[in-house]
Amino acid sequence: xxxxxxxxxxxxxxxxxxxxxxxxxxxxxxxxxxxxxxxxxxxxxxxxxxxxxxxxxxxxxxxxxxxxxxxxxxxxxxxxxxxxxxxxxxxxxxxxxxxxxxxxxxxxxxxxxxxxxxxxxxxxxxxxxxxxxxxxxxxxxxxxxxxxxxxxxxxxxxxxxxxxxxxxxxxxxxxxxxxxxxxxxxxxxxxxxxxxxxxxxxxxx
Amino acid sequence: xxxxxxxxxxxxxxxxxxxxxxxxxxxxxxxxxxxxxxxxxxxxxxxxxxxxxxxxxxxxxxxxxxxxxxxxxxxxxxxxxxxxxxxxxxxxxxxxxxxxxxxxxxxxxxxxxxxxxxxxxxxxxxxxxxxxxxxxxxxxxxxxxxxxxxxxxxxxxxxxxxxxxxxxxxxxxxxxxxxxxxxxxxxxxxxxxxxxxxxxxxxxxxxxxxxxxxxxxxxxxxxxxxxxxxxxxxxxxxxxxxxxxxxxxxxxxxxxxxxxxxxxxxxxxxxxxxxxxxxxxxxxxxxxxxxxxxxxxxxxxxxxxxxxxxxxxxxxxxxxxxxx
Numbered sequence: 238x239x240x241x242x243x244x245x246x247x248x249x250x251x252x253x254x255x256x257x258x259x260x261x262x263x264x265x266x267x268x269x270x271x272x273x274x275x276x277x278x279x280x281x282x283x284x285x286x287x288x289x290x291x292x293x294x295x296x297x298x299x300x301x302x303x304x305x306x307x308x309x310x311x312x313x314x315x316x317x318x319x320x321x322x323x324x325x326x327x328x329x330x331x332x333x334x335x336x337x338x339x340x341x342x343x344x345x346x347x348x349x350x351x352x353x354x355x356x357x358x359x360x361x362x363x364x365x366x367x368x369x370x371x372x373x374x375x376x377x378x379x380x381x382x383x384x385x386x387x388x389x390x391x392x393x394x395x396x397x398x399x400x401x402x403x404x405x406x407x408x409x410x411x412x413x414x415x416x417x418x419x420x421x422x423x424x425x426x427x428x429x430x431x432x433x434x435x436x437x438x439x440x441x442x
Numbered sequence: 443x444x445x446x447x448x449x450x451x452x453x454x455x456x457x458x459x460x461x462x463x464x465x466x467x468x469x470x471x472x473x474x475x476x477x478x479x480x481x482x483x484x485x486x487x488x489x490x491x492x493x494x495x496x497x498x499x500x501x502x503x504x505x506x507x508x509x510x511x512x513x514x515x516x517x518x519x520x521x522x523x524x525x526x527x528x529x530x531x532x533x534x535x536x537x538x539x540x541x542x543x544x545x546x547x548x549x550x551x552x553x554x555x556x557x558x559x560x561x562x563x564x565x566x567x568x569x570x571x572x573x574x575x576x577x578x579x580x581x582x583x584x585x586x587x588x589x590x591x592x593x594x595x596x597x598x599x600x601x602x603x604x605x606x607x608x609x610x611x612x613x614x615x616x617x618x619x620x621x622x623x624x625x626x627x628x629x630x631x632x633x634x635x636x637x638x639x640x641x642x643x644x645x646x647x648x649x650x651x652x653x654x655x656x657x658x659x660x661x662x663x664x665x666x667x668x669x670x671x672x673x674x675x676x677x678x679x680x681x682x683x684x685x686x687x688x689x690x691x692x693x694x695x696x697x698x699x700x701x702x703x704x705x706x707x708x709x710x711x712x713x714x715x716x717x718x719x720x721x722x723x724x725x726x727x728x729x730x731x732x733x734x735x736x737x738x739x740x741x742x743x744x745x746x747x748x749x750x751x752x753x754x755x756x757x758x759x760x761x762x763x764x765x766x
Contacts, residue, residue, distance in 0.1 A: 244747060251732065258487045258731040268491045 278358045283341040286334055287357040288374050294392065296385040297378055298351040299329035305345035305354065313338035314345060321386050325393060328386060332374040337367045461552060465541045473685040474503045480726050487730045510681075513674035518580075521671065525579030530672065530679035533572035536565045537686040544693045545620040547703040547710025558619040559611060562694065563604060566649070569687065570596045573651075573658065573668050576680070580671035588667025591737060592658030595648060598744040599655075603645035605752035606638040609759040610698045619694075623702030630701035637755045639699045641748055646691035647725055648744070650684060654732035657740060692721035 269276050288297035301318015317331040346354045364370055378385070478493065478500060485492025493499030517526065542552040543562055555561055570593055577589020611617055613634065614625035632639045648655035659667030669680040696702060696717040703710030705717075735743065 244751075254731045255727060258727065261489055262483075262486045264489060266486065266489045266491050268489070270491070270494070 276360070278360055282358065282360070283343065283356050284359050285336040285339065285357050285362075285370075285372050286345060286354050286374070288332065288378065289353050289355040291351075291353060294385070294389055296381065296388075297329075297375075298353040299332060299375075300327040300351060301329040301332075302327070302350060304348040304350060308344045308348045310342060310344065311338045311340050321390070324386070324390055326389065328382075328389075329375060334372045334374060335367075335370065336362075336372055337370040461542055462538070465538050469538065469541065469682070469686045469689070472689060473682045474507060476685040476688065476722065477506070477681075478503045479723070480729075483723065483726050484730050487727075507678075510675055510678040515676055516673045518582075518671055520581045522579040522581060525575040526671070529572050529576035529579060530676040532575060533569060533683040534679050534686070536568040536572075537683055537690060539565050540690045541686075543619055544697065544714075545623055545702055546714050548624075550711055551620060554618055554620045556621075557617045559607060559617045559622070562619075562690075563600075563607075566687075566690065567600075569683070572683075576672070577668040580668070582671050584665045585668050585670045588658045588664045588670070591664075592651060592668060595651070595655065595658065595740060595744075598741060599645045599648035599748075602641050602744060602748035602752045603649060605749065605756055606635075606641040606645065607698060609635055609638050609756055612759060612763055619697045619702075623697045623704065626701040626704060630699060630704075632699040635699070635755070635759070637751060638759075639695075641752050641755070642695055642699065643721070643724070644748065646695060647728060648740075650687045650691055650725075652684070652688070652725060653729040654734050655740060656729075656734060657737055688722050688725060689718065692718045692725070695721055 288299055290296060291298045299316070299318070301316055303316050303318075306314045306316045313335040315331065315333040315335075316329060318327045318329045320327045341356075343356075346356075362370075375382075481502075482492045482499065484490075493502035495502040495505065517523065540562055543555065543558045545551045545554065573592045573596075574589045577585045577587075577592070580586070610622060610631055613631065614622040616622055616625060651658050658664075659669070664670070669677055672680060693714075696714060700717045700721075702717075703714045705713035708716075
């Protein structure tokens with residue numbers, strides 16, 4: 238009887254195996270034709286860092302603050318920045334990363350005050366010597382740097398104008414509120430003093 | 443009676459030449475297409491794409507053939523030259539002879555031999571001899587081990603193969619392939635003799651040395667088995683022979699169990715080839731599903747399972763035929 242049972246069990250397992258392969262046969266293939274079609278890397282993919290374009294200024298927003306350079310444990314980032322003529326905001330003039338030294342730790346991304354650093358999706362870069370892996374991150378932006386600075390200056394002027402208008406409006410509103418407060422209780426006026434102070438600080442910066 | 447190809451030609455030698463030309467052309471194209479089909483099927487089962495050069499990857503096979511033809515034919519030192527050189531020819535020759543036995547339709551028959559089944563089994567035995575020549579002549583331990591395994595396996599599995607054919611021969615009361623196929627009016631023998639059919643397809647897979655019975659050329663143990671020392675087109679001949687042998691055993695299974703050319707609506711040759719290639723796809727499906735058997739499991743399976751089952755089946759068939 239064990240003989241018959243063995244045969245039946247064996248037949249069952251064989252059929253189960255054939256079912257598995259048939260199911261796989263029916264499913265679409267998961268091959269990516271790599272050199273022909275580039276793969277879309279995942280969001281968590283880490284490679285050499287890049288400067289991310291910001292929507293509002295249509296360029297990177299690196300202010301050359303050197304926070305990344307200081308935090309880098311591998312000393313592979315080299316940043317320099319200067320303040321363009323008549324502007325409040327600084328712009329980076331040099332941003333080099335030696336990817337041969339980089340350990341993809343991501344600390345530079347964390348400390349970046351303007352959040353303009355991100356990981357690139359490059360995954361198949363090759364080179365003949367180590368200097369091939371020194372990336373100049375400003376390279377894609379350099380041609381448009383002049384117009385960008387002009388745009389930024391205009392933006393800053395607009396912002397300043399808007400802020401001024403806002404402060405004027407606020408001051409007017411405050412006066413009105415103060416007047417109103419005088420008629421009611423004197424307690425509310427003391428509460429509004431901090432906001433007043435903040436506005437003054439913003440104007441100074 | 444089916445017509446004989448010899449009647450089409452006045453000259454005997456012309457008829458022979460035409461037959462060889464047709465068979466050679468068919469087998470070459472068939473082997474190339476089967477390799478393509480196998481690679482595509484394996485790819486789909488493993489969720490890959492498979493060959494991609496040309497439309498559906500068909501051009502890849504032409505490149506492979508050109509590569510095989512243009513490679514150097516290396517004859518290693520220390521080989522037995524006679525056996526080494528004769529083996530690739532010898533493995534392919536019986537396949538060509540066997541191809542002429544099959545009745546492709548009621549009228550398309552090269553020649554209707556009255557003892558075609560016996561002839562087919564006898565000629566296919568030469569295959570084993572060629573494998574052993576290759577293994578012995580190579581003077582290589584892997585080749586010899588592969589050849590020894592192949593001989594042991596093929597002799598073991600020939601017995602259940604023949605034992606599963608005998609009930610069919612008894613039922614059809616004929617040893618001619620044409621007669622057997624002709625006897626299956628309405629019901630094919632696969633429905634009347636399911637156990638014989640299963641034993642036959644298992645033994646046939648073992649006879650062609652295909653997975654899961656591919657221990658003679660187990661690439662993870664024996665490099666390439668009996669054809670380890672062969673290069674270029676000599677290796678190509680072994681490769682061709684493997685796929686051509688599939689055609690032979692599947693053609694035999696079609697005639698014995700599936701009613702040969704018989705089927706509704708479509709003409710005979712179409713039905714015959716549909717059945718043959720369906721069986722070949724089944725064998726490829728086996729190959730990409732089942733793991734390789736160990737040698738003792740292989741022998742145990744042949745002698746402890748297949749032979750007793752085939753004998754019981756034969757006995758029952760005999761009694762039933764006698765009673766009817």
